[in-house]
Amino acid sequence: MSERYIPHKVPEVILKKKKKNEISKAKSVANEIKNKTKKESILKRIRFKRAEKFVKEYRSRENFDIQIQRRARRANLYKIPVDPTLIFVVRIKTPLDLHLRARKVLNLLRLITPNTGVFLKLNTTTLKLLRLIEPYITWGTPNLKSIRELIYKRGHAKTKNGFKSLNDNRLIEDHLGQYDIICIEDIIHEIVTLGPHFKEVNALIWHIKMNLPTESWKNSGLPFNKEGQYGDRKDKINSLLAQMV
Structure with missing residues (x-):
């Protein structure tokens, strides 16, 4: 036993x-x-x-x-x-025969697909780039309302774990806290005022994906000043953004 x-x-x-x-x-x-x-x-x-x-x-x-x-x-x-110093650039429909140089510039500006947009600081360099891809984009001066709606409704941060909504203040603090940018209102302020850390904020936002406008991209082969779509819209970009956000 x-x-x-x-x-x-x-x-x-x-x-x-x-x-x-x-x-x-x-x-x-x-x-x-x-x-x-x-x-x-x-x-x-x-x-x-x-x-x-x-x-x-x-x-x-x-x-x-x-x-x-x-x-x-x-x-x-x-x-x-x-002259406005802050602009918002939107990529419109892309033809099948897109030139290689134009494609490289679009990728450089993070306008990878149609109906995406980015904030840019307007200067001599960016204006030259915009002219190279003018038939494929439209741009203008966004007002405060448009900027807020773009950031709150469509803004996402590019992180190691993919794209995350900018409505998470902890995420903003983790990525931009060293610049004393700790919340979504700080991001909006940095964009509106073209603050000293506009570049870092803009890099975090990456690009903004939007809906197709109400009338699609009708007459996309014509410039905006001839009842088309591409080119500079100045402050009329806001009516377009209202449809896309």
């Missing part, structure tokens, strides 16, 4: 040490959760205050533009020529 197995009694010292470690670990987890909650609460207040500040700034800029236009009319000036 086999002997009955009697388990060894665990020394009391080891049991106390184990219990102490468990209590210490539980306290550590509790403190971590508490600190995380506290940090999130602070960040929430910061985001709210920044949003209020940005709204006041946007209104001030808008009022300033209105005053300038009024003064221009009083001085009998038809228009004050101010």
